[in-house]
Amino acid sequence: METDLTKIGMHKDQQYEVIITTMDKDGNSNAAPFGLRVLEKNEVFLRIFEGGNTIKNIKEKEEFIVNITNDPLMFTLSTTNTIPDEYLTRIPNKTNNDELAYLTDADAYFKCEVKSLKTTLREDDIKSSDVNYIKSEVVELNIKNKCVKPMNRAIHALIEALVNYSRINIVDEDTQKYFLERFLESERVIKRVGNEKEKESIQILKEDLINQGFEI
Ligand SMILES: Cc1cc2nc3c(=O)[nH]c(=O)nc-3n(C[C@H](O)[C@H](O)[C@H](O)COP(=O)(O)O)c2cc1C
Known part of the structure; x- marks a missing residue:
């Protein structure tokens, strides 16, 4: 199984903007954009503020899909939380015996499993809120377009x-x-x-x- 992120132009210590797709425990899909840092060629890091669907689903399922795309509409619709279900493809998930979803038009997507998740209170001059630091392992990389280029x-x-x-x-x-x-x-x-x-x-x-x- 391919797991090497350098194959899609993602390199150690660099941050990329990606769209993360997750499923909740009732099988509803969710998509939202996040900054993702590459720690190793098969290890990634996310910093996600508490309160959204993505972090809730990641905590429940301990896995998620990272979609690589440059499509402005995908970034916009996933930010405004209005991405239609038909833009997503569902696939069977062997590990949990349920389903995962990826963006149908993504140039590449990879499945991640959470290795560690730490939550701390972050205080700044605007507000204080919990922030989650998540290290995950890439367990399956799918390249759909050989010219894939992650967004930076x-x-x-x-x-x-x-x-x-x-x-x-x-x-x-x-x-x-x-x-x-x-x-x-x-x-x-x-x-x-x-x-x-x-x-x-x-x-x-x-x-x-x-x-x-x-x-x-
Ligand atoms: C390009 C982009 C990058 C983002 N990166 C992050 C991030 O790294 N961490 C975070 O907590 N929110 C980030 N956000 C904000 C989340 O996408 C936003 O809070 C979203 O509403 C969460 O949706 P959800 O409830 O479906 O998870 C980013 C937004 C954009 C547009």
Whole structure:
């Protein structure tokens, strides 16, 4: 059984945006997007706030499916919780003698089994809430499209920063200020979830802006 995530371009210590599908104990399916970090080629990590369907189902079943897609509608419908059932394919689940579901149009999907789940109270300046830290093992990887490419936020943040950079000397002062604020947000995202090339790129851009005299 294939379990090596490098086969679908997912690498150790990188974070990707994925759609997780789960089933509740009554057989109802659920889909929602999450950031997933790769710990090893067959081990992944999730940080999920308490209160949603996904975490409830993961706690009940100790397994879930990770779907790899770049389809904007799948991300949107799974975020607004309005994904129609017919977008999902149900498959028999040998381990629990029930069913699992994956996104029919996903480029790849893999089944994970929970290895450890820790819940702690997280407090920040907005609110305090329980957060779950989940380590899971990949037990079955299915590749449906050989050109599969997992979604990563950093490249999108970098392209936005590049577009604004290319226009910064032809806009008024207020817009320049706005672009620089956006730049800082792009830099934050890239530092958190970017790969080495993306981090190097945003640093090149920052130094260039500083050399041009922008305060950043
Ligand atoms: C791209 C994206 C990534 C997300 N990543 C996370 C995450 O890593 N952890 C988390 O708790 N919520 C995350 N969310 C928010 C959940 O998807 C959201 O709370 C959702 O409503 C949970 O749905 P559920 O009740 O079906 O589980 C993310 C949302 C988006 C759009």
